[in-house]
Amino acid sequence: xxxxxxxxxxxxxxxxxxxxxxxxxxxxxxxxxxxxxxxxxxxxxxxxxxxxxxxxxxxxxxxxxxxxxxxxxxxxxxxxxxxxxxxxxxx
Numbered sequence: 250x251x252x253x254x255x256x257x258x259x260x261x262x263x264x265x266x267x268x269x270x271x272x273x274x275x276x277x278x279x280x281x282x283x284x285x286x287x288x289x290x291x292x293x294x295x296x297x298x299x300x301x302x303x304x305x306x307x308x309x310x311x312x313x314x315x316x317x318x319x320x321x322x323x324x325x326x327x328x329x330x331x332x333x334x335x336x337x338x339x340x
Contacts, residue, residue: 250297252305252308252310252320252323253301253302253305253308253320255308257308257309258308258309258310258311258317259308259309259310259311260310260311261310261311261312261313262312262313263312263313263314263315264312264313284338287334291331294327298324301320301324305320306319306320306321306324307319307320307321308320310323
């Protein structure tokens, strides 16, 4: 969403996965609730992605200290990442 608002480049902070998990106290959440949240969140992301204007897919994004990539790359890479998690869940 933020990348669609930018004219040139968007810089994101790095994703601190361990901190996010710890601060959201996932270890004390019901597994079914977490999976349902994840499923619904990804359905919402799919809705957002479906409506990204094609010209915005070329917006440059930089996450943490990683090299800059396009929004298109982030979307495509996220799909590969999701497939990895689906395999972990055996879905």
